Amino acid sequence: MxxxxxxxxxxxxxxxxxxxxxxxxxxxxxxxxxxxxxxxxxxxxxxxxxxxxxxxxxxxxxxxxxxxxxAAKQSQVSGADSELFTIVHEDNALIVINKQAGVLTIATEGEKTRTAYSALSRYVKQQHPSNKIFIVHRLDRDTSGLLVFAKKPEIQKSLQENWNEVIIRRTYLAIAEGVVKEREGQIRSWLHENRCMTLFSSQNPDGGKLAITNFKVVRRSAAYSMLEVDLLTGRKNQIRVHLKDLGHSIAGDRKYGAKTNPIGRMGLHASHLEFIHPITREHLKFKAPAPKKFLFLFCEGKH
Structure with missing residues (x-):
């Protein structure tokens, strides 16, 4: 062969x-x-x-x-930037990182430099001053886990335009308030956005975007449930809205109904990502282990 x-x-x-x-x-x-x-x-x-x-x-x-x-020999992520993420995979086309909670994907009016995009830009320029980085998708500030960036605009375009075709698995761990009784299930609705840029769920498809979420309970305590959540569609705030629909908002997510904040952040982590490489067509699999704060909630005797 x-x-x-x-x-x-x-x-x-x-x-x-x-x-x-x-x-x-x-x-x-x-x-x-x-x-x-x-x-x-x-x-x-x-x-x-x-x-x-x-x-x-x-x-x-x-x-x-x-x-x-x-694989390309990796430069070191320097100084304070090393606290923002760790590099899980790097090749000539893309970089996959494990982003820490509290870190923006891209700059806002209030934060320009302490972002995953800015830190990765500084990192690739260590290898060559003309190198650039391009955003493929985003995670909320308080969501940790796997995030993909492209090294070339054509790679970014290829991934974004064919996202549903190249993504094989996109799984999150979510800390849900209360005890979710169903061992597993599916939530299906249409998401709409109001003038305050808050998403709400409806069974009326008019003007909405179809969102489908599968979930499975992996741990329970007296006060919380850890769910493994698979996205069948990739809508803005999809998991946050759907777990609110389930009656078990994500811990720390006040915007979508949470009443508690046991770990000082939103309990959402992008844990598994599988996709087809845009150049080599290889099936790539990545895993970011559950944050220790997530696991601590389910230690015996904590609740």
Whole structure:
């Protein structure tokens, strides 16, 4: 089977592989211009990627059809910017980050510099002064978790225009007030926006946008429920409105009916993201673990 991949320096590498083989000898045959030491360093520095996942073991098995590439060596996110997010994945086309709660995706009139966009812009310019970053989607200030940025405008356009087709999974963890009795379910309604820019839910489709949310209870305490929420549509404030409809507003979300704020922020976290890479067409999977404050609410004896 023929295999062709793009390395981080843009050069094309091709190699035929008919049977499973160990990674190190495969890499040596794939890139003969590199020394054995150089290739070992790539593994050590977490720059070898197989099917979109970083691999460090020399004896990992490469199978026919696997995509092998060299990921770009990452610069360090510097100073105060490192407190805003961590980089989960980076390649020549895009960056996936785990954003902290309290951080804006993009600047507002009141905050220009302490945003994910501004910090990532500074980060990519460390690699080259002409580098830029482009927003693909957003998370609310108080929502933590996985967020995607493009490195080129054509990548941004491709992802945004084909969002429903390329997104395979988009899952959030939500801390809902009260005990949600149903183990799982689906909420389906049309969302409308009033003059105060607040969304409300209706079964009347006229002028609204269809929103569909699946939920599953993963933890319960006497006062709260942790839900795993899957978006079948990606509407503004969709989860927040739908959990209000359910009668269990997201903790800390006063705008949509919350009466408590046990963790000092809104209890919403973008935990899982799967999508098709716009260039390589690889199926990428990312996970951002539940924040410790979420888990602490369900420690025995806390409620």
């Amino acid at each position: 023929s295999q062709s991949n793009k390395t981080s320096d843009g050069k094309s590498s091709g190699q035929h592989i008919k049977n499973p083989t160990e990674l190190l000898p495969y890499l040596i045959s794939l890139w003969p211009q590199k020394s054995r030491t150089q290739i070992k360093n790539l593994l050590t520095n977490k720059q070898i990627v197989i099917n979109g996942k970083t691999v460090t073991k020399h004896n990992a098995i490469v199978k026919p059809g696997d995509r092998v590439a060299i």
